[in-house]
Amino acid sequence: xxxxxxxxxxxxxxxxxxxxxxxxxxxxxxxxxxxxxxxxxxxxxxxxxxxxxxxxxxxxxxxxxxxxxxxxxxxxxxxxxxxxxxxxxxxxxxxxxxxxxxxxxxxxxxxxxxxxxxxxxxxxxxxxxxxxxxxxxxxxxxxxxxxxxxxxxxxxxxxxxxxxxxxxxxxxxxxxxxxxxxxxxxxxxxxxxxxxxxxxxxxxxxxxxxxxxxxxxxxxxxxxxxxxxxxxxxxxxxxxxxxxxxxxxxxxxxxxxxxxxxxxxxxxxxxxxxxxxxxxxxxxxxxxxxxxxxxxxxxxxxxxxxxxxxxxxxxxxxxxxxxxxxxxxxxxxxxxxxx
Amino acid sequence: xxxxxxxxxxxxxxxxxxxxxxxxxxxxxxxxxxxxxxxxxxxxxxxxxxxxxxxxxxxxxxxxxxxxxxxxxxxxxxxxxxxxxxxxxxxxxxxxxxxxxxxxxx
Numbered sequence: 001x002x003x004x005x006x007x008x009x010x011x012x013x014x015x016x017x018x019x020x021x022x023x024x025x026x027x028x029x030x031x032x033x034x035x036x037x038x039x040x041x042x043x044x045x046x047x048x049x050x051x052x053x054x055x056x057x058x059x060x061x062x063x064x065x066x067x068x069x070x071x072x073x074x075x076x077x078x079x080x081x082x083x084x085x086x087x088x089x090x091x092x093x094x095x096x097x098x099x100x101x102x103x104x105x106x107x108x109x110x111x112x113x114x115x116x117x118x119x120x121x122x123x124x125x126x127x128x129x130x131x132x133x134x135x136x137x138x139x140x141x142x143x144x145x146x147x148x149x150x151x152x153x154x155x156x157x158x159x160x161x162x163x164x165x166x167x168x169x170x171x172x173x174x175x176x177x178x179x180x181x182x183x184x185x186x187x188x189x190x191x192x193x194x195x196x197x198x199x200x201x202x203x204x205x206x207x208x209x210x211x212x213x214x215x216x217x218x219x220x221x222x223x224x225x226x227x228x229x230x231x232x233x234x235x236x237x238x239x240x241x242x243x244x245x246x247x248x249x250x251x252x253x254x255x256x257x258x259x260x261x262x263x264x265x266x267x268x269x270x271x272x273x274x275x276x277x278x279x280x281x282x283x284x285x286x287x288x289x290x291x292x293x294x295x296x297x298x299x300x301x302x303x304x305x306x307x308x309x310x311x312x313x314x315x316x317x318x319x320x321x322x323x324x325x326x327x328x329x330x331x332x333x334x335x336x337x338x339x
Numbered sequence: 340x341x342x343x344x345x346x347x348x349x350x351x352x353x354x355x356x357x358x359x360x361x362x363x364x365x366x367x368x369x370x371x372x373x374x375x376x377x378x379x380x381x382x383x384x385x386x387x388x389x390x391x392x393x394x395x396x397x398x399x400x401x402x403x404x405x406x407x408x409x410x411x412x413x414x415x416x417x418x419x420x421x422x423x424x425x426x427x428x429x430x431x432x433x434x435x436x437x438x439x440x441x442x443x444x445x
Contacts, residue, residue: 045384117378123445126416158412180417185409210416228419245413247445248378248385263376293380 002079004030005313006110006306007098009086009253012040013295014283015114016069018302023076024330025306027313029112032081032100034119039066041116041284042295044246055296065295075335085119086111087252089279094312096278109312112305113274113281114298117263119251123244125156129214130240137220138240147239148173154223154235156211157243158183163190165241166203175203176235178225182207209233214240261287271308272301278312280305341433345372345390348442357429363438364388364425374440381425383407386414387444388424393437400427415441 006022008015011033022029037043042051042062050059060068081104088099089111098106122140124130130138142165149172155162158179163186166177177194184191197203212226215234223240226232250263259266259275264287267273272280282301284293291297310319324330345353345367357366367375367388376387383406392400397420407426411417424438 041379041384045379046382123413123415159409180412181408183408185412245386247387247413249445263378 001105001107002030003107004028005108006030006112006309007032007086007096007106007108008112008114009033010040010114010116010283010285011035011038011080011082012114012116012283012298013042013065013069014116014298014302015040015112016066016073017299018112018114018282018306019076019078020069020073021303021306022309023073023078023333024324025310025319026329026333027306027309028076030079030081030106030108032084032086032104034083034085034121036083038070038080038082039063042066044120051295053294053296075333085251089256094315109278110309111279112302112309113253113265113279113285114283114302115250115253116248116284117250118248118253118285120246121249121251122242123247125211125214125240125242127211127213130211130242133214133216133220133240137238138214138242140242142241145169151238152176152236153239153241154178154237155241155243158185159243159245160186160190161243162186162241163194165243167193167197170197170203176237177203177205178209178211179205179207180210206233211242264291270304272305273308280308341429341431341436343429343433344435344437345374346437346439347372347374348440359430361429362425363390363427363429363433363436364423366429367424372440374444375424376444377425383410383423383426386410386412386423389414389417389441389444390422390424390438391418391441392420392422393439394420396436397422399432415443415445 005027006029008029008031011031019029043066047063048061050061085101087101090097095107095109096111148169152174153169154176155166156178166175169175198205209225209227212232213224215222222234222236224232224234265274265281267281267286269288272282274281282305283298322330340356343355343357353372355370364377368377378387379385407423411421
C-alpha cells in the first residue's frame with residue numbers, strides 16, 4: 001500500500017500542473033491514468049494540433065505541452081501509475097483508501113480528480129449479441145496475436161489500428177476488413193498495402209457495410225453485415241475485432257457519492273473541493289459558475305486545489321505563501337542550488 | 340435565427356429557435372435537449388454530438404470539412420445522413436431544419 005499526501009486521477013495537463021503545485025508547497029503525490037501514456041486528451045486526441053491559448057506560449061502542440069509539463073515536474077520525482085484506473089474509494093478516519101483495477105492500494109487524505117471527460121475506453125459494437133463474446137472472441141484490442149493463427153478474423157474499422165492489424169494478421173490468418181465507407185482514414189502507405197493484399201487475395205475487403213449481428217451458440221460462428229440499403233451478408237468468423245476509436249466515460253467516479261451535474265462535478269471555487277471532504281475536482285471535469293473548459297483554467301484550478309489539499313495533509317502546519325523567485329524553501333524543493 | 344426541430348430517438352420533439360452563428364450542437368446543449376453529449380465541446384475531437392439529418396435537408400447543408408467523416412466512423416451507428424451537429428453553423432437558411440438524434444451517443 002502506498003501512502004501519499006494526494007492522489008491525482010488523470011495525467012492530462014491539469015493533473016500534471018496540479019502535481020507541480022503540490023510539489024512547490026512540499027506535498028507528495030501519485031498520479032493514476034487509464035491511458036498507457038502521459039498527457040490525457042492532449043496526447044490522445046490532438047498530439048499534433050497546435051494550441052494557441054496557453055499564456056506566454058504563442059503556439060505549441062498537445063505533445064509539446066505535455067513534454068514541457070513533464071519536464072517542469074521532474075524535480076518532484078512523481079510516480080505514475082499508467083494503464084490503470086481508480087475503481088473504489090473508502091473513507092478511513094482522516095484518509096481515503098483507494099483501490100485500482102490492477103489491485104494497487106493507496107492511503108491518502110486527498111484525492112484530486114483531474115479526469116477530463118472521463119477515462120478513455122474502446123468504443124464497442126452496437127449489437128447486443130456482441131456482448132456475450134466480449135473479451136473472448138469479440139475484441140477491441142490485441143494482447144496476444146498468436147491466438148489468431150490459422151483462424152478467420154473479421155476486422156471492423158477504417159483507421160490506423162484496423163489497417164495495421166489487418167496487414168499484420170493477414171500473414172497467418174484469413175482476414176476480412178469491413179468499413180462503413182470507401183475512404184480509409186489510416187496512413188496512405190497502409191491503405192496502399194491493404195489494397196495490394198486484396199489484389200493478391202491475401203485479404204478480403206467490404207466497404208459501405210456495417211455490423212448487423214454476431215451469430216453463434218456458445219462459440220462464435222459468423223458475423224452478419226449490412227449495407228445502407230439493408231442488403232446483408234454472412235461471413236464466417238472465429239474472431240471479430242472492432243477498432244472504432246476511444247470514447248470517454250466517467251466510469252466508477254459516478255459511484256463515489258459525488259454531486260454530478262451533466263457529467264461534471266460541482267466544486268467550490270476557493271479550493272475546488274467537491275461535496276466530499278478531501279476530494280477535489282479540477283479541469284474539464286469540474287463545474288462552477290463561469291467555468292471555461294480551457295487548459296489555462298485547469299492550471300489555476302490545480303494551483304488552488306493543491307492549497308486545499310495542504311490543510312488535510314498537514315493539519316498542524318500553516319501554509320505560507322511563497323514565490324518561486326525568492327523562497328529558499330521552494331527553490332530547494334525544485335532542486336536548485338543556492339549560493 | 341432558425342427554427343430547428345430536434346427529434347429524440349423515442350420520438351419526443353423539441354422545436355427551438357437557435358440564433359445565427361451558434362451550432363446545431365450548441366442549440367441543443369443550451370436548451371437541455373437530451374441525446375447530445377458533445378464531450379469535446381465542439382472541437383471535432385469526439386463523435387458524441389452525432390445527428391441524422393432529415394433526408395431532404397442533408398444535401399442543403401454546407402459540405403463536411405476534412406476530418407468530420409473520420410470522426411463519424413467512430414460514432415454510434417452512423418448512416419449516410421449522419422453529421423456532427425457541432426459542425427453545422429446556424430443561419431437563416433437553416434430555418435425549418437429537422438435532425439433526428441441517435442439511440443445513444445456512446
